[in-house]
Amino acid sequence: MRLHHPSGTRLHLSYCTNVHPAEDLDGVIAQFDTYAAPIRARLGTDVLGLGLWLAAPVAAALAADPALRGRLRRELTVRGLEVVTLNGFPYRSFHDPVVKHAVYQPDWTTRARLSYTLDLARVLADLLPDDAARGSVSTLPFGWREPWNVDMAGMAARLLDELATGLAAVESDTGRAVRVGLEPEPGCVVETTGQAIASLAGADTDRVGVCLDLAHLACAWERPADALAALRTAGLPIVKVQLSAALESTHPNALREYAEPRFLHQTRNPSGLAADDLDEALDRDLPGPWRVHYHVPLHVAPAAPLATTIPVLREALKELAGGPRPLCDHFDVETYTWEVLPPALRPRTPVQLAAGIADELDFARAELRDLGVKV
Template sequence: MLLSYCTNVHPAEDLDGVLRQLREYAGPIRRAAGLGTLGVGLWLPAGLAARLAGSAEDRAVLRGVLEAEGLVLHTVNAFPYGGFHDDVVKHAVYQPTWAERSRLEYTLDCAEVLAALLPAGADGSISTVPLAWREPWTEGHDDAATAAFAELSAGLRSLRERTGRTVRVAVEPEPGCVLDTVSDVVGWLGARLDRGIDPEFVGLCVDACHLAVSFADPAEAVAGIDAAGLRIVKVQASAALHVDDPRDPAARAALERFVEPRYLHQVREDGPTGVLAADDLDAALADLPGAGPWRVHFHIPLHHVPAPPLQTTADVLRRTVAAVDRLPYADDVHLDVETYTWSVLPGAAVGLVDGVAAELEWARSHLLAPAPARTAP
């Protein structure tokens, strides 16, 4: 797998901001991690993606900074459209939806930029929102999204014919969305392959935090994708919070420290009658019975071991990568460390450069071992 880290952890809404990210964070992270080269999973806000897609000169500037800092680009995060570090993001991260043309245009802009910046002979990936938040979502919205993905497939095919570069879009299931789980994405795409959606260009992004929150078995999820004739394009290396006994006062007190206003932190409870859901951590603390373990959609640094009674789902990440690694195309899958929550972690005292460097070292040791470190060439 090709290892990178996602730059959506850094606020930036324009070209100057992205260049500053690369110079002040990504380059120093590469050096702190002791790597000759480092893959970056670039987050491009919509306005910047459109600018770069239309300007070879601006792309050349971006390429120059990537090269100067020893960075390589294989993957783009096109899930957040913009404003990902606003004071309150919450449900806005799912806008625009795949029923709106602006989402398609943004994704094609990202594909144009990525095709121009890929290393020679490499394929690219773009992760995207799982259609929308689950409501409001109508049959009309679904038809519009199906048509958009068919047009996306045609656009990516045309891009390959024009540039010789293959860029694939990876649908990323997330709790609470129209496509909540891996099986939801498999079912939705599989039912639409005869309506113009091409599995050569549209596949899945498996976010290991989201997978863990759904209480899915990683090996079964990966096998289901493969059996459906779909491709895992990207794995987001991420870990959720886990607590065995949510009724424990110490556990509740620890979880309360993770309640914050910027991002949604969906919670699932593996109860005796099935999996129960809450759309945010404060709602879970108020409403869920706590009769079974909880998993919380809060991306925890990969190397971090929280104080008991909290745990992380790092083992789910390990098992996810192990399952993907058995696929025949595993070497081409993009493995992107995506801990965007550093700014809202309670009590975080580690600097971002050292913190992300430590995550990358953990990923190399625990996910890519025993093979030698395999960063993007």
């Protein structure tokens, strides 16, 4: 969706398609009719934004074939869909029965990660609407924290320099600017905005910045105003914001029904005690309150004693979009866990999932409207 900040800046609001499992082009296009078109109709918007997730094989095929990119753009346009951002964090197999730590591979010590990210940039340059200011791609924050050493950090820094060079070449070839944002996440090499600032010191900030995931920010117990002030002072751009909410509870046992085998659910308390997964936190009986990296639907408040980090999302949005000028123009709703929610909360049909995603987007649109953004 296209929204308008009082400053005159256009804001893009989309939903991330990593909630859907397709990993070939035909499957990606089929998602448009099953989910995106009904969502657009339910919201009553002329244009619906998608934060596309393209697995590495389909990204490579598209990057190598202008005709395929043209086909994908036409399939989007005919349905009233547009793309200004891609999710380049999961490489492939994001809906396997068990994902866990595999989502961090290949990491930024490998040329496979660089190639995938540049493939996405080449694809996005051809998908961007003609009047879009720029495109964005989110990527993992170098990798999981273990193992990580000086040699690995040096390789990642060199590949990040090659990424910036590659992004400049994409802009030179196409006339379209694409930026890449590293996404801080608990348990990774870069967990916090402070670590992002330190890790990206010296990076080409015209091409590389931060993807700010608001559930991750909350799970790190960062205050949005402080985090965003630090990013501004450092001159590190917020390339993209992922609108997400984590679980929170002062009664950890109430979280047991959310422990599940597919995704990793890093768990943190405000004193810094941490577990890499919810199962581990429950076994260790960490003192609460807990925040759990479990993306839950934005618009639904869970039954007490559970809560979500929506207050953190609201504080962050006030800083990001409530001032005289927005700090970012790409906002992507990223709730990929619909299929692993407790059974009573899980959508049972594609129609129900599309309705849930539409309700999330409507919630996000209303939050931005309350900050003076015109919808």
